[in-house]
Amino acid sequence: LRTGRGVAHAKVILFGEHAVVHGEPAIALPIDALGVHATAAHVPGDLTVRSSLYTGPLADAPDLMSAPRAVVHATLDRLGLPHRDIAITVIGDVPHARGLGSSAAVAGALVRALADHAGQPLDEATYLELVDVGEKVAHGTPSGLDARATAASQPVWFEAGVARRLATRMTAVLVVADSGHAGRTRHAVGSVASFLERHPVRGAALIAGLGALAHGAALDLAADRPSQVGEKMTTAQGMLRELGVSSPELDVLVDAAMAAGALGAKLTGGGQGGCVIALVRDVAEADAVGTALRAAGAVAVWHHPIGPDTED
Ligand code: MEV
Numbered sequence: 001l002r003t004g005r006g007v008a009h010a011k012v013i014l015f016g017e018h019a020v021v022h023g024e025p026a027i028a029l030p031i032d033a034l035g036v037h038a039t040a041a042h043v044p045g046d047l048t049v050r051s052s053l054y055t056g057p058l059a060d061a062p063d064l065m066s067a068p069r070a071v072v073h074a075t076l077d078r079l080g081l082p083h084r085d086i087a088i089t090v091i092g093d094v095p096h097a098r099g100l101g102s103s104a105a106v107a108g109a110l111v112r113a114l115a116d117h118a119g120q121p122l123d124e125a126t127y128l129e130l131v132d133v134g135e136k137v138a139h140g141t142p143s144g145l146d147a148r149a150t151a152a153s154q155p156v157w158f159e160a161g162v163a164r165r166l167a168t169r170m171t172a173v174l175v176v177a178d179s180g181h182a183g184r185t186r187h188a189v190g191s192v193a194s195f196l197e198r199h200p201v202r203g204a205a206l207i208a209g210l211g212a213l214a215h216g217a218a219l220d221l222a223a224d225r226p227s228q229v230g231e232k233m234t235t236a237q238g239m240l241r242e243l244g245v246s247s248p249e250l251d252v253l254v255d256a257a258m259a260a261g262a263l264g265a266k267l268t269g270g271g272q273g274g275c276v277i278a279l280v281r282d283v284a285e286a287d288a289v290g291t292a293l294r295a296a297g298a299v300a301v302w303h304h305p306i307g308p309d310t311e312d
Contacts, residue, residue, distance in 0.1 A: 001118070001119075002116070002117065002119065003039055003040065003041040003117065004039065004040040004041075004112075004114060004115065004117025004118070005037070005039050005112075005113055005116055006037070006038045006039075006040075006108070006109040006111065006112025006113035006115070006116060007035055007037050007109055007112065008036050008104070008105040008106075008107075008108030008109045008112070008151055009031060009032045009034060009035045009094070009105060009150060010032075010033075010035070010094040010100040010102070010105060011028050011029065011030055011031055011101040011104075011105075011146065011150050011152075012029050012031055012099075012100065012174065012176060012268045012269070012275070012277055012304070013026055013027070013028045013099075013269055014027040014029055014217065014277070015210070015214040015217050015232065015233075015236060016028075016158070016211065016213075016214045017099075017245075017267075017269055017270065017271070018188070018189065018192050018207075018240065018243060018245055018270075018271070019207045019210035019211050019214070020143040020145050020158060021141060021143050021192070022192075022196070022207045023211075024159075024210055024211030025158060025159035025211055025214045025215065026143070026145050026158045026159075026214055027155065027156070027158075027166060027214055027218060028145055028146075028149035028152075028155070028156045028158065029155050029156075029174070029306070030150070030155075030156075031100065031176070031302070031304055032153065033302065034092075034094045034095075034100065034302070035092055035093065035094070035105075036090065036091075036092030036094055036102070036105040036108070036109040037091055037092060037109060038088060038089065038090045038106075038109035038110045038112070038113035039089045039113055040087075040088050040110075040114050040116070041089075041117070042086065042117075043085065043087035044085050046058075046084060047059070047076075047083050047084050047088070048087045048088065049061065049065070049068075049072075049087075049088045049089070050087070050088070050089045050090070051065075051068075051089070051090040051091070052090075052091070053065060058072060058088070067103055067106075067107065067134035067135070067137040067138040068090070068106055068107060068110060068134060070133050070134055070136075071106075071110050071111060071130060071131065071133050071134040072088065072110055072114065074130055075111050075114045075115070075130050076114065078122075078126065078130060079114060079115060079118040079120055080118075081114070081117075081118055086114075086117065088110065088113070090109065092105065092106070092109070094106075097183050097185075097273075097274065098178050098179075098182070098183055098269070098273075098274045098275050099183040099185070099267070099268050099269020099270050099271065099273075099274030099275045100268075100269065100274075100275060101146045101149060101150045101269070103134060103135060103138040103139075103146070104131055104134070104135055104150040105150040107130070107133075107134035107135070107147070108127070108131050108147065111127055115127075127151070128144065128147050128148065131150075131151075132144060132147055135147060138185065138186065139185040139189055139270065140186055140189060140190075141189060144158070144161055144163075145158045148163040149163075152165075154166070155221070155309055157218060165309075166221065167221075167222055167309065167310045167311060168222060168306070168308060168310070169222055169223065169308045169310060170220070170221045170224045170225070170226055170229065170306055170308070171306065171308060172226040172229070172263075172279055172281055172282075172305075173279075173280050173281070173282060173283060173285070173286040173304065173305050173306065174279055174280075174303075174304040174305075174306055175257065175262070175277065175278045175279075175280060175286050175289050175290050175301060175302070175303055175304075176268070176275055176276075176277050176301065176302045176303075176304055177253055177257070177275060177276050177277075177278070177290070177293040177298035177300070177301045177302075178275050178298055178299050178300040178301070179247075179249045179250055179273060179274060179275065179297065179298060179299070180249075180297065180298070180299035180300075181247065181249050181273035181274070182273050182274070183269060183272060183273040183274025183275075184271075184273055185269065185271075186270075187272060188270045188272040189270070191243070191244040191245060191272070192243050192245060194244075195243050195244055202242075203243070206239045206242060206243055209235075210236055210239055210240070213232045213236050216228075217229050217232050226263055226279060227263050229264065229279060230262065230263025230264025230265075231263070231264055233263075233264030233265060233266045233279060234258065234264040234265060234266065236266050237254055237264075237265065237266035237267060240266065240267055240271060245267065245270070245271035245272055246267055246271060247271070247272050249273070250267045250271065250273070250274075252296050252297060253276040253293055253296055253297065253298055254266060254267070254276055254278075255296075256293055256295070256296035257276065257278035257289050257293055259292065260288050260289045260291070260292035260293075261280070261285060261289065262278035262280055262285075262289050263278075263279045263280060263281070264278070264279050265278035276293075276298075278293070283303065283305075286303045290303065
């Protein structure tokens with residue numbers, strides 16, 4: 001048995017978080033500058049893990065490791081490997097619980113490292129099913145978007161459980177800012193469900209509205225219309241706020257980005273904490289918006305250039 005290696009990366013959801021759980025489409029972008037790397041080596045003894053969150057026997061890991069633990073167990077069962085004699089390491093720079101897909105990226109890197117260790121390449125459906133084992137533990141009813149986006153190398157259009165590559169001709173920069181507050185995806189998914197129960201008509205209109213924004217944004221991305229994409233981001237933020245998945249810290253960051261000249265800004269991912277994204281035209285604007293975001297409380301800021309990505 002060789003030392004297996006696996007990688008996956010962060011993602012941002014540009015449009016459609018939460019609405020995607022209720023059947024609407026979503027657009028996600030891979031952020032490959034932020035990665036997770038896992039290794040799985042043959043070491044006789046307990047099944048162990050070494051990571052920034054926990055180091056020791058996997059069986060004794062605290063609750064915070066329950067999603068990766070479930071993924072490891074399910075993957076070993078699928079590969080027909082015993083739950084011992086493996087030392088796993090996980091390192092990465094995807095911040096934990098910030099809406100950037102860290103749980104799916106860690107799961108993806110683990111699944112790939114274990115499959116590589118066993119010398120058994122997995123087909124895509126099996127990979128996604130195993131990553132989703134962890135996503136279910138992490139937040140109950142995952143749409144499957146994060147599992148796909150953290151494995152994709154191109155922008156993703158995700159609808160009805162199916163991911164496809166999204167062609168874009170847009171040139172812009174996405175500024176990603178970490179509020180420093182942990183996102184609460186499971187809780188936020190519950191907040192949306194309860195909004196839909198309490199206000200069925202308004203709730204359905206908001207979910208459909210978020211879906212319509214994703215459809216419109218796909219056209220804007222294909223036609224290189226960054227200001228329209230930005231406007232739709234800000235509209236989406238208003239809808240997400242009404243659904244109860246923003247937070248005071250996120251609202252402050254969105255307002256700061258807009259005041260500094262962003263074309264649009266919104267939360268990304270599960271919300272109620274985590275990150276905001278702001279769209280700007282170029283690196284100079286990204287610097288100005290990044291500075292404003294830091295002044296407004298962001299603890300980390302990344303620039304993610306968006307370039308044309310077409311098949312031709
Ligand atoms: C979390 O990154 C995205 C959500 O839409 C949940 C999901 O799609 O499973 C909030």
